[in-house]
Every structure is written in structure tokens, then in C-alpha cells.
Amino acid sequence: MKYESQKVAKLYFVAAIGLFVGQILFGLVMGLQYIVGDFLFPEIPFNVARMVHTNLLIVWLLFGFMGAAYYLVPEEAETELFAPWLAKLMFWIFLAAGAATILGYLLVPYATLAELTMNDLLPTMGREFLEQPTITKLGIVVVALAFLFNIGMTILKGRKTVVNLVLLMGLTGLAVFFLFSFYNPVNVVMDKYYWWWVVHLWVEGVWELILGSILAFILIKTTGVDREVIEKWLYIIVAMTLITGIIGTGHHYYWIGTPAFWQWWGSIFSAMEPIPFFMMTVYAFNMVNKRRRNHPNKAAVLWALGTAVMAFLGAGVWGFLHTLAPVNYYTHGTQITAAHGHMAFYGAYVMIVLAMISYSMPMMRGREACNSARAQSMEMWSFWLMTISIIFITLFLTGAGILQVYLQRFSDNPMPFMVVQEKITLFYWLREIAGLVFLLGLVLYIASFFVGKNEPEATVELAK
Amino acid sequence: MCIIRLIQFWTCENRETIMEKNNWPPGDLVIWFFILAELLVFGVFFAAYAFTRANNVELFNEYQLHLDRNAALINTVALITSSYFVVRAVAAIRDDNSKGCFHWLLAALFMGVVFLVVKGMEYHHHFSLGINLSTNTFYMFYLSLTFFHFLHVILGMIILLAVALKARSGGYSAAEHTGVETGASYWHMVDLVWMILFPLVYVMR
Amino acid sequence: MEDKKFIRPCTLIYFLLLGLTVTTWFIGTQGLSGLQISLLVLGFALIKGQLIGDYFMGLKQVSGFWRWPVTLWLILVGSLVTYAFMISI
Numbered sequence: 001m002k003y004e005s006q007k008v009a010k011l012y013f014v015a016a017i018g019l020f021v022g023q024i025l026f027g028l029v030m031g032l033q034y035i036v037g038d039f040l041f042p043e044i045p046f047n048v049a050r051m052v053h054t055n056l057l058i059v060w061l062l063f064g065f066m067g068a069a070y071y072l073v074p075e076e077a078e079t080e081l082f083a084p085w086l087a088k089l090m091f092w093i094f095l096a097a098g099a100a101t102i103l104g105y106l107l108v109p110y111a112t113l114a115e116l117t118m119n120d121l122l123p124t125m126g127r128e129f130l131e132q133p134t135i136t137k138l139g140i141v142v143v144a145l146a147f148l149f150n151i152g153m154t155i156l157k158g159r160k161t162v163v164n165l166v167l168l169m170g171l172t173g174l175a176v177f178f179l180f181s182f183y184n185p186v187n188v189v190m191d192k193y194y195w196w197w198v199v200h201l202w203v204e205g206v207w208e209l210i211l212g213s214i215l216a217f218i219l220i221k222t223t224g225v226d227r228e229v230i231e232k233w234l235y236i237i238v239a240m241t242l243i244t245g246i247i248g249t250g251h252h253y254y255w256i257g258t259p260a261f262w263q264w265w266g267s268i269f270s271a272m273e274p275i276p277f278f279m280m281t282v283y284a285f286n287m288v289n290k291r292r293r294n295h296p297n298k299a300a301v302l303w304a305l306g307t308a309v310m311a312f313l314g315a316g317v318w319g320f321l322h323t324l325a326p327v328n329y330y331t332h333g334t335q336i337t338a339a340h341g342h343m344a345f346y347g348a349y350v351m352i353v354l355a356m357i358s359y360s361m362p363m364m365r366g367r368e369a370c371n372s373a374r375a376q377s378m379e380m381w382s383f384w385l386m387t388i389s390i391i392f393i394t395l396f397l398t399g400a401g402i403l404q405v406y407l408q409r410f411s412d413n414p415m416p417f418m419v420v421q422e423k424i425t426l427f428y429w430l431r432e433i434a435g436l437v438f439l440l441g442l443v444l445y446i447a448s449f450f451v452g453k454n455e456p457e458a459t460v461e462l463a464k
Numbered sequence: 465m466c467i468i469r470l471i472q473f474w475t476c477e478n479r480e481t482i483m484e485k486n487n488w489p490p491g492d493l494v495i496w497f498f499i500l501a502e503l504l505v506f507g508v509f510f511a512a513y514a515f516t517r518a519n520n521v522e523l524f525n526e527y528q529l530h531l532d533r534n535a536a537l538i539n540t541v542a543l544i545t546s547s548y549f550v551v552r553a554v555a556a557i558r559d560d561n562s563k564g565c566f567h568w569l570l571a572a573l574f575m576g577v578v579f580l581v582v583k584g585m586e587y588h589h590h591f592s593l594g595i596n597l598s599t600n601t602f603y604m605f606y607l608s609l610t611f612f613h614f615l616h617v618i619l620g621m622i623i624l625l626a627v628a629l630k631a632r633s634g635g636y637s638a639a640e641h642t643g644v645e646t647g648a649s650y651w652h653m654v655d656l657v658w659m660i661l662f663p664l665v666y667v668m669r
Numbered sequence: 670m671e672d673k674k675f676i677r678p679c680t681l682i683y684f685l686l687l688g689l690t691v692t693t694w695f696i697g698t699q700g701l702s703g704l705q706i707s708l709l710v711l712g713f714a715l716i717k718g719q720l721i722g723d724y725f726m727g728l729k730q731v732s733g734f735w736r737w738p739v740t741l742w743l744i745l746v747g748s749l750v751t752y753a754f755m756i757s758i
Contacts, residue, residue, distance in 0.1 A: 233494060236497060534698075548680070655721055667696060
């Protein structure tokens, strides 16, 4: 850490981890509700648990991205953050707005929440993932603008690196596409059409730029490979991501009332979306193999490599599984989608944020480069526990999904939805168990921040 | 085929003195990964066209006749010529001739403009007839494929322009001209793809 | 033209490409159809692609892995298109 103002990232990271815990707890509640339908009813109905689970995920990842940006941008730009106080202020505003929103979901019925927040004036509520009250959405816009201003000014007054510019591009895109959450046309086709501009163009577009730039930063720092080499890869990955990701939006437009050519466009371009992820894997391993130094923070390198692999598997392979129109005709909205969603979000976005936390947190907490060997070993245990359990969650959900598609849509005598849900209960049990292991991993992860505090930093073994 | 072999043999004899074999393609390796990805996308598109046509032969044969083969000829010649000029540009910089390199690249860019204008006129013709992506499956493929390629021509020209400007300011030399080769490789890919696209969409029936 | 050559190899390739293109165009303007004609035209296209890969992209000078992607791509696309045209007749 070279600049004092980078430390604001710590606030964001702590909040991110806290909300991450909440997300997992609600995930477990919901996982059980798949089996025991009235578990915690009427206090926390399934739809509320789902809303909290997904919204918490998005909010904590946003906290993570912002924290990563506040840490990364000053270091890359070689200057102090433009306005650290603004970053702190926005943190508290965002946290308060987020907490109030989640409490709103939990304490009052959704319709009452809509009334309380005067949704009538500018109706934006009631759509999956964009359930936030309009006032919260406005708050997000304010926070995003202040954040972009802060980051942009820092880049403007400092060194302009490719990593910073790609990150800025991704973050700007994130803010711009969020504006479509305010567009809520009555026509349900138009509604869905633009809804995807937020949802798809976030996770399969601009967020990938954020992922790419953070990964590039960590690789530059931990491997000592020339910046130019890493930047070249970043260019190609960004170009490929944008070409495939933007037109790939079409894989959501198959049968929602949009023109038929989207079935071709969506299939072909989204089938190519694994390519940039594959490139990312190849390049991450290449850079680590070509490393000029052994960085003592092994945990951070592990997270960085892990994100490259898991993003390719989760977003790339599991996305490809059901992206082609003829396949999606059967799999649409089944547990296959859930399987893909879990591994893709974990692999691409959870892991990159945790990688950045792993890399930066020791320094923000006063270490020279990394944590003690004991803390790192515990963190790596948590890496494997969480990663392996997410793999199993994905496999179980895939099993559930295949069975569901067959029984409900493909067999000669298709069965009703609820009958099929009964039949795939076994997979839901297995998924819930894997989820508990994930929670264990998360507990270890948090514990790793508190062990070995008084022990010396890990060092690189000299035998190399 | 015999003729090709003979010519290959003949050209091989001549070129061996100029260059020896190496393990890496010309230009930056990263652009080659990009080229592979691009070829894959186009390959999938071509196969999709061919197999869809297999189920709609009459429709495809009927509407293919509405396309302007003369325009396609001009465009094919434009792209081949442009690619040839780029080859000359690379040859020029290998002789440490920055000025020559710049001029050949300008000529290549001019041929790119010819392509865009001719293709633009074709599009204008289609659009004025009210043809769009939803008209029928043939036009869906024709417009998608050619427009996707059209975008690549634009991207390739942007790359060539950047290379040309750097060449003019003496940014390359016989010793270091990776940038020229990188841009050239991408541009040849744009040409290569059109070599398949032209017969597939305009001629084969 | 420091080499004492009347014509550069790439120029020769260029003329060859032009010739094949004009032939393809001519077949097109005649409105000829049928499997043999289509495959002939496709064959020209694949040869053109190989020439561009070998001489314009310079892959003929390359050995090892990178010698083959363009050729393999042409073979793959060529076979898929051939197959599609064969089952369509």
C-alpha cells in the first residue's frame, strides 16, 4: 500500500463480508424452504428470502467492487484518492440505504413497502433483482455518481494505466446500465427487453471488465510480470467480452415476443461468451508460471487463479450448457439456470472480490505484504471448502435440473411443476448439505482474519 | 491443384532466402488468439447458414438471386487488393522504408473505404425496399453475416489507420515492426473470412 | 525492388486470387446451380483462403502449432458446408 487514502477500501470490504454472511444465511433458509415449504412461514416467506438472498449478493459485490476500486485506482494512478471523505460519506449512505431496504423487505409486506416509499410516483418496483424501492434506486445512483466522480478525478490527476481505464469503463457501464432500472414500460415485452439491459449487460458485460481489470492488477502485483504483457491480454479479453456479451444479450430474447432473429444472434454470440473466460484462465496461469517473483501472499494468488478457473467453468461452461435456443427451449427457468447462476456468480465475482480483499487487507491492517502463515493456511482452507461446496451445489442443482427438465417438459407424460419438485427433493437435500459446508468455509474465512495476528508474516521459501 | 503446387514450389524457392521458418506467426501472439476466436465465430455462422439453407433450399435460392453479384465482385477485389497492399506495407517496413509502408497502408485503407461504400450502397438498396432482419430467414442470415463482417472491416481499418499513423511518424523500423505485422494479420483475417462469405452467400446455390 | 526479380511472389498470389474471384463471379452471374458447381466454387474459396493464410498472413514461414489453425479452419468450414449442401439436394 503506497497511499494513505487507499485505506477507505477497508470499510467497504468489511461491509461486503458482513453482507456476504447475510446472503449465505438467507440462501440456507431458502434452500430448506425448497424441501420444507412452510419453514419460517409466515415470518420469512420464500419470495422474501429469495429477494434478500439475491439483493444482498448484488449489494455486497457492489461494496466489494467499490472497495477494490478505492484500493486499486490510487495505487495505479500513483496519487492519493481525490476525496477520501466523499468515499467515507458514500459508504455510510450506501450501507444505511442497503440496510433499510433489506429491513423493509423483512419487516413489512412488499406491497406496503411500495406504498411507504411512494412507488406510485415513479413505479420501478416488482421486478426480479430490481425489487428495491425507487428511493433506494435513486440512492444507488447518487452513490454511484459520487463514486465515479471520485475515481474519475483520481485517474484524471494521476497516471493513466490500462488497468485503471478498463476498470473505469466497467464501472461507468455499471452506472449507465443501472439507469434502465428506472424505465418500466407497461408492455411486458418491452419491460423484459430493457430489464435485461441491466441484468445481462451487468453480469455478462461491464462486470466482466471490472473482473478483468482487478485480476490484471493482482497479477501485476503478485507475479511481477511486465505490465505491457498483462495489458495486451486485457485488451483482447475486453474486446472479446464486449463483442460476445453485448450481442449475446439475445440469448434472453428467444421467446419473449421479440423478433425471431434473436434466436440465431443470441445462440451464436452467447455460445462464444466462454472464449474470453477461457482466455482469462490461460493468461492467469501463464502469468503465474512466468512470474518473476514469488509473492508471499499465497492466498491471494490462489484466489486469483481460482477465479479464473471457476469463472470459466461457472459462467463459461455452465452458461454454454443451456444458451443455445433449442436447448433453452426446454431448460428455461429450471434448476439448470440456478446451477449456472450459483457457480458463475461465485467464480466470477465473489472470488475476484475475495482475491482483492485477500491481497489488500493485510497491508491495510498494517502488514508489509501478507498475513502470517497460519492465517493464510486457514484462508486457503476456506477457499477449498467454499469452492468445492459450490462445485457440489452446482452439480446437485444440475442433477435436479436435468431431472426436472425431463419429467416436467421432455418425457412423454409431462408432470406438473409441484409433483416434479417432490421428486427432486433428494437433490435439494444434498444441495442444502453442501450449503452448510459452504457456511463452514465462510466461518473459517472470517476466522482467518483473527488468527495468527501476532505471528510474523509468511515469507517466500528460498529454495526456488 | 497441380498449378497451385507448382506455384507454391516456385514461390517457396524464392522466399526461402528472404525468411527462415520460425515458431511464431507474424505480429503479436495475442492478436492470433483474437483471430482464432473471430474465425470460430464466423465458422459457426457459416455452418449455421449452410445447415439452415439445407432445410430451406427454395427460399434461399430464390432470394439469393436478388443480391448484387457485381457489387460483391467489386468488394472481393477491393479486399484482396487491400490485403495485397498490406503485404507490401509489411515488406516495405522490413526494408526499413517507413514512408513506403505508410503509403501502402493508405492505399489499403482506400480499398477498405471502397468496400464500405459499395456495401453501404447494397444496404441502402435493401433497406429502401423495406427489407430487414425479419423479412425472411435468407435475409436474416445475409444481413447478419455481412453486417458482422462489415463491422470487422471498420475495426480492421481503425487498426490499420493507427498503424499507418505510427508508421508515418517513424514509429517502426526493420528491426521492430511487430505493430505493422499485428495489424496486417488482423486485416488478412477480415479478407480471409470474406473469401468464404462471398461464394457462400452470393454464388453457391 | 532490391532483389533482381521481375515479380514478387505475393504479386503472383494476388493475381491468382483475382483470377479465382472473377471465375467465381462468372459462375455466379451465369446463375449456375447444382452440387458440383457449388462444391467447385467452394473449392476455389478454400484455395483462396489457404493462399491468403500461407502467403499474405505468412503462415507458410511458420512451423509448429501456428502453421495449422487457418488450414484447419478452412477444412472444418469446408466440410461442414459441403455436408450441408450434400444433404440439401
